[in-house]
Each structure stands twice: as C-alpha cells, then as structure tokens.
Amino acid sequence: MHSVFRIENVKKIDDQLWEIQLKLTSDDDEQLNRLTDYFREEFGKTSGWKRLGLLMLKTGHFHQAEEIFNKLLLLAQPNNFKEIAHLYQMLAFVYVQQANFTEG
Secondary structure, eight states: OOOOEEEEEEEEEETTEEEEEEEEOOTTOHHHHHHHHHHHHHHTTOOHHHHHHHHHHHTTOHHHHHHHHHHHHHHSOTTOHHHHHHHHHHHHHHHHHTTOOSOO
C-alpha cells in the first residue's frame, strides 16, 4: 500500500495559511482497509481522476464532478469514443442531478 496519512487536526493560521497535522497510517489499519475495500468494490478499476469524479457525484458535489469530467473530456484521445461517450454520460448525470437541462 502507498503512504496514507490520516488528518488529525486542521487549524487556520491566517487568510492564506493553514496548519494541518497528519498521522501516518499502518498497513494493518482496519478502518483504512475497510475504506479501501469499499472503494475497490464501488468504483472497480476506474482511474484516479475518474474515480474522484465518481466520488464527487456520490457525495453530492456536482460542481466539482462537472469540473473533473470536463477536464477529462479535454484530455481524452479524440479516437477513444468509448471513453468520450462515458464522460458525456457522467456529465449528463451531473446535469440531471442539478436539474440543469440547458447545458451540453
């Protein structure tokens, strides 16, 4: 497993500076292992950015999901029709959730 840190505390120092206390997790961290298993089951073999977009969808952060899927659409290979179609499908889902039927 890669290095994973747990956020212990977040403190605002001033307008542009935050202090964040992190704690390194271990490989036998039961909570982390359950969370990792959940992500694997929920999102399968989805790539990092697409996985983040799906997580934003699932947690109701539709604007962030829209930004991620639009960025992935710009980065997609022009001949990768399956990927492009899937990204448009995800964007359509975002717009439906926002009741925004004028986009696209």
